[in-house]
Amino acid sequence: MVNLGDIFPNFDAETTEGNFKFHEFIGNSWAILFSHPADYTPVCTTELARVVQLVPEFQKRGVKLCALSCDDVESHHGWIKDIVAYGKFDKFPYPIISDKTRKLAVSLGMVDPDEKDLAGMPLTARAVFIIGPDKKLKLSILYPATTGRNFDEILRVIDSLQLTAKHKVATPVDWKVGGKCMVVPSVKVEDEKTIFPKGVETISVPSGKSYLRMTEQPE
Structure with a gap:
């Protein structure tokens, strides 16, 4: 295996x-x-x-x-x-x-x-x-x-793998090329502006934790 x-x-x-x-x-x-x-x-x-x-x-x-x-x-x-x-x-x-x-x-x-x-x-x-x-x-x-x-899904997966291999992002559920991505947890808040010049949106959740961070797909 x-x-x-x-x-x-x-x-x-x-x-x-x-x-x-x-x-x-x-x-x-x-x-x-x-x-x-x-x-x-x-x-x-x-x-x-x-x-x-x-x-x-x-x-x-x-x-x-x-x-x-x-x-x-x-x-x-x-x-x-x-x-x-x-x-x-x-x-x-x-x-x-x-x-x-x-x-x-x-x-x-x-x-x-x-x-x-x-x-x-x-x-x-x-x-x-x-x-x-x-x-x-x-x-x-x-x-x-x-x-x-479903080989359309396999193409989608390849797009995600190739994108996330180059950039500090993950792709959320049902993501397709051009859709918003998620900032990986290893990126510090103070580094967001440098790494993601298009901005980062932090989604508020009841726990108060700032782990749901969205950004435009990196080029």
């Missing part, structure tokens, strides 16, 4: 775009590794097609994409043709990793115990790992095989 802040494993991967070491694939970029239970399955087909549609949005954020399932590369290539046809686009722009032995899925905690293939082998769950340029795990989400992911 990989915990937030850990260096993500630098595994060897056999993929639809050739073999690579994961850290070399990431380079100096952000990256998303997301798994799906199996090739030629309905929910997975809609998910991977949706990610293709969103590739320009991920590219704007400097994020590389990589999918994974327990099927082999030959199966992936065949399935990609279905995804391309379903999504009505010309090509498939990111690699899919083959994890036939389940070694990677097990080591990363991606196995869904309730979902098995025809041979009785466990399938991967719908995991999402976001890794920073420092190769550290920034976020992980784990969905069961029966629930499709």
Whole structure:
């Protein structure tokens, strides 16, 4: 299992775009590794097609994409043709990793115990790992095989991760780009004007504590 802040494993991967070491694939970029239970399955087909549609949005954020399932590369290539046809686009722009032995899925905690293939082998769950340029795990989400992911939410999360990595803010509930942010508790009141020249609004609460501080999104 990989915990937030850990260096993500630098595994060897056999993929639809050739073999690579994961850290070399990431380079100096952000990256998303997301798994799906199996090739030629309905929910997975809609998910991977949706990610293709969103590739320009991920590219704007400097994020590389990589999918994974327990099927082999030959199966992936065949399935990609279905995804391309379903999504009505010309090509498939990111690699899919083959994890036939389940070694990677097990080591990363991606196995869904309730979902098995025809041979009785466990399938991967719908995991999402976001890794920073420092190769550290920034976020992980784990969905069961029966629930499709919302990749608009994943884009929102990336916006928050990249913003809060640069500025002393946190993003509140339902935040979207351009919305107000919260000043992190480590910022002292006397430093607010220097760090946040647009101003800080402190919200009054019954406790009298000044921990709810809002500011415009930093540039």
